[in-house]
Amino acid sequence: MPEALRRLTLDDLRPQSGDAVAGPLALSALAGWNQTAADWRRLLLDSPDGCFGIACDGNIVGTVTTTRYGQQLGWIGMMLVHPDYRRRGLATRLMQAAIDHLRDQDVATIRLDATPQGRPLYERLGFRLDHSWTRTSSEPAVALPGDGRSDERTALQEMEVDRTERNPDDQPALSESLLAADRLALGADRSAMLRRLAADSKLACHSNGYAMLRPGRTAWYLGPVMATDTEVAISLIRRLLASQPGPFLWDVPGDNPSAANMAQTLGFSPIRTLYRMSLDDTPPRVFAANQPDRLFAIADPALG
Ligand SMILES: CC(C)(COP(=O)(O)OP(=O)(O)OC[C@H]1O[C@@H](n2cnc3c(N)ncnc32)[C@H](O)[C@@H]1OP(=O)(O)O)[C@@H](O)C(=O)NCCC(=O)NCCS
The missing domain is CATH 3.40.630.30 (Gcn5-related N-acetyltransferase (GNAT))
Incomplete structure (x- = not known):
């Protein structure tokens, strides 16, 4: 048929x-x-x-x-x-x-994250490589806050992470100011998607950033993570990783080198390379994040 x-x-x-x-x-x-x-x-x-x-x-x-x-x-x-x-x-x-x-x-721009298998298909359709990024994974052996390393404990207290909790479905999870900061970092408005994602995720929020962790088919998925600086990001991420035994997956953006360093510090290892691609329109209108140094984990390869 x-x-x-x-x-x-x-x-x-x-x-x-x-x-x-x-x-x-x-x-x-x-x-x-x-x-x-x-x-x-x-x-x-x-x-x-x-x-x-x-x-x-x-x-x-x-x-x-x-x-x-x-x-x-x-x-x-x-x-x-x-x-x-x-x-x-x-x-x-x-x-x-x-x-x-x-x-x-x-x-204005059509974009996607490609597997090595998908990349030739997209190239034939006119997509061009923007940059590659790395999927990393961690078994449970992540250094957790309060596990005896006093510097980590102090850092977490200073961050005053506001909350880490599962959000009731009917409650807005992210403040307007965090959504505005995300809009500025990405250069596009993904508020509706973030609200929906937050309702299904564990959420760690701080006035200068947020991080999400949600259940996956084979591993807990860390992301998206947006923060104005690395100290805020690492504290939020540690808080979430401490809440679950793992294993975890973290898709590390290729245009934020400090995110890769952070993943390594937290015991994550690269498992594969994926490719962020944009459709090469005429005239080319290639999308780039406004502040890529504020984006520490993507939301999902299917979401960017
Ligand atoms: C990548 C994937 C989606 C491609 O699906 P597909 O339906 O086989 O793709 P198409 O048939 O459109 O094209 C694949 C190839 O078949 C060829 N083809 C298309 N129609 C054909 C036909 N009638 N007869 C023979 N070959 C044909 C295409 O030219 C293309 O060849 P190329 O690889 O040499 O360029 C599929 O392999 C898949 O699901 N992979 C696993 C998941 C994955 O990685 N997805 C991509 C995520 S980014």
């Missing part, structure tokens, strides 16, 4: 009959990705018209999502095709639908 492209809906997240490896969640798990049903649900809720799937015999065998951050930035994620359906042009069709959708919204 021919494969049909259509919009993804929340109904597609229901377990599908008969085939254990079909459907969005099964596709991301099959690829070894860390996203959960909650991650998929947020993507679909953020962009109900902008997530696409290809159905074959009633099963979703390919997916792509888009997320828009104001007019400045459109993000493409969750580009997945079931192994049995690859090399038939499905990803190319899905990408074209995602690009067309974002162009219809008139976003």
Whole structure:
């Protein structure tokens, strides 16, 4: 039966009959990705018209999502095709639908994070490399605040971390001033996505920064993290890592060298390189964060 492209809906997240490896969640798990049903649900809720799937015999065998951050930035994620359906042009069709959708919204720049497998596909479609970044992981052996190193204890007290807690779903989690600082750091408005993410995350906030940690399929995922300086960032991150036994994943931005140093200090090791790419439009309008030194962890490869 021919494969049909259509919009993804929340109904597609229901377990599908008969085939254990079909459907969005099964596709991301099959690829070894860390996203959960909650991650998929947020993507679909953020962009109900902008997530696409290809159905074959009633099963979703390919997916792509888009997320828009104001007019400045459109993000493409969750580009997945079931192994049995690859090399038939499905990803190319899905990408074209995602690009067309974002162009219809008139976003200035279209961007994504590519795996080595996805990179040639995106290059054929006109995406160009901005920079590479590193996925790092940590088993539980992270030095925690209060574990006997007095300098860390003092630093944490000085930071006066306001809170670390799971947020009730109906409560705004991030202050307007932190959202404004994030907007300035990124150069685009991702407030709606951050609020949704915070509702599903452990959140550590300080007047000069925030950090989030959320459950993943295989590991706790650290990010996003935004802070005006490294001292605030490291205290917030330590606080979150102390709240869970791990393991943890931390996607370290390639345009903030102090984030890489911090990850190493906290015992995280690189496990793979990924590629941040932008669609090379005419005239080129390449997006760059206003203050990359304030962004210490990305939100998710599917979100930037
Ligand atoms: C990357 C991925 C999405 C590509 O999906 P796909 O549907 O196989 O992609 P396409 O079919 O559109 O293109 C792949 C190749 O098949 C070729 N192709 C397309 N239609 C074809 C056809 N009818 N017959 C033969 N080859 C074809 C394309 O030219 C392309 O060739 P190239 O790799 O030499 O450039 C898929 O491999 C995947 O899900 N990988 C795991 C998850 C992942 O890494 N995703 C990317 C995240 S950034």
